[in-house]
Amino acid sequence: MHKLLVLIAFSLPVSAMAQDDFCQSIEVIDNSVSIPVSIGGNDYRALLNTTNIAATMSNALAEELDLEVKTHPRRRLRSDVEGSLPVRYVEKVDLNFLGSVIPAEEMVVIEGSDAFVSLSLRMFDGFIIQVDFSESKLCFYPRDAVDLREFENVDVDSDPETGNPVVRIGINEDVTTWVVLSFGYRGGVLVDGSIASLLDLYSEEDELQESDENLFSSTINSLEFGPYNLENVPIEFPKPGVRDNIETEQPIRTGTRISRNRGSNGRIGVDVLKNFTLTFDLERERMHIIAK
Numbered sequence: 012m013h014k015l016l017v018l019i020a021f022s023l024p025v026s027a028m029a030q031d032d033f034c035q036s037i038e039v040i041d042n043s044v045s046i047p048v049s050i051g052g053n054d055y056r057a058l059l060n061t062t063n064i065a066a067t068m069s070n071a072l073a074e075e076l077d078l079e080v081k082t083h084p085r086r087r088l089r090s091d092v093e094g095s096l097p098v099r100y101v102e103k104v105d106l107n108f109l110g111s112v113i114p115a116e117e118m119v120v121i122e123g124s125d126a127f128v129s130l131s132l133r134m135f136d137g138f139i140i141q142v143d144f145s146e147s148k149l150c151f152y153p154r155d156a157v158d159l160r161e162f163e164n165v166d167v168d169s170d171p172e173t174g175n176p177v178v179r180i181g182i183n184e185d186v187t188t189w190v191v192l193s194f195g196y197r198g199g200v201l202v203d204g205s206i207a208s209l210l211d212l213y214s215e216e217d218e219l220q221e222s223d224e225n226l227f228s229s230t231i232n233s234l235e236f237g238p239y240n241l242e243n244v245p246i247e248f249p250k251p252g253v254r255d256n257i258e259t260e261q262p263i264r265t266g267t268r269i270s271r272n273r274g275s276n277g278r279i280g281v282d283v284l285k286n287f288t289l290t291f292d293l294e295r296e297r298m299h300i301i302a303k
Contacts, residue, residue: 034150035109037142042197042281044142046149048128049107051076057108058129059149060195061293063174065134066106066115069123073101080120106130109151132194136294142194143288145303159290159297165237167192167296170275176293177275181235182246186210188276196280198222199245200234206276207248216251225253236283237300245282 038045038056045056055072073080078101086098099120106113108130118128132140139152139159166179168189177189180200186209190200207213212229219227226247234244291298 033152034148037147037149039144039147039281039285042285044194044281046108046130048130050104050128055126055128057106058127058195060129060131061133061176061192062131062195063133064119065131066104067119067121067129068101068104069125069127070099070120071123072126072128073120075126076104078104129195133293139290139292141288141290142284144285145288154292157290159292159295159299162290162299163297165298165300167291167293167298169296175275176291176296178236178279178298180279181233182206183210183232184235187235190277190279191275192284193278193280194284196278197282198228198247198278198280199282200231200277200279201226201247202277204249204251204253212246212248213251222247225249234283236279237298239287239300239302241283241286248277 035046037059044059046059048055048057050072053076070080080099080101083098083100100117101120102117104115104118106115106128113134135151137154139154139156141150141152143150168177168179169175170177170191173191176192178192179187179189181187182200182202186206188202188206190202202210207227210231212219212227216227219229222228227250228245228247231244231246232242234241287300287302289298289300
């Protein structure tokens with residue numbers, strides 16, 4: 012359980028303007044965030060993420076829906092495991108969610124033995140989005156509902172290679188870096204080998220826990236996220252010699268000015284994000300958080 016050390020925040024006016032017509036209940040199970048979606052008359056839970064791929068489904072779901080899977084001749088999809096793979100996709104899928112039918116001209120197909128679908132919040136770049144974990148709801152607002160330039164309290168950017176949203180965090184009052192804001196990552200914080208070395212996380216390798224065959228896990232004393240500090244936050248990092256597929260730039264110690272568009276050094280996931288109500292405009296790179 013994370014403990015909030017510093018509570019420096021204020022109420023955001025948009026939260027008081029919530030209307031049921033613009034909100035959808037979310038479900039958080041095992042640090043996965045999902046909303047109900049219907050495809051072809053069948054009901055599913057769509058996992059939420061923030062990648063630049065709008066919608067994906069598993070090949071198992073494509074088979075279940077009897078959809079033809081095609082391979083794009085030029086486009087490729089980066090994989091954490093296999094590096095780069097040809098993009099596989101299905102065409103013209105009607106997604107029924109948020110009270111509307113939203114046609115997807117293409118949905119990327121990824122490997123998976125279970126029938127699942129994943130949707131990116133980047134589909135709604137024209138709106139201000141609020142994820143309220145305390146009320147278990149996802150809300151959308153027009154940009155004139157609130158001026159996030161006035162209320163933003165988190166540094167947000169976009170990864171120059173992937174376009175994924177990145178935020179600036181501080182770790183153990185010593186290291187400041189950029190990590191991907193990832194609703195698809197269930198853990199607390201994931202960092203690459205360079206940041207793990209800078210934090211001296213490998214110093215007691217024999218006592219580290221294994222997350223899987225490629226990752227170690229440990230706990231950091233403090234995490235600075237916007238105006239908040241959390242303590243005892245779980246962190247994962249690659250084992251020595253493991254290719255981590257995380258874009259790495261020169262890590263920067265706290266106090267040094269960080270230039271924009273440097274790339275990301277990891278991810279911040281749902282195990283941290285669920286402590287907050289998050290309001291953001293990903294397209295314009297603005298964000299406000301408030302502790303639950």
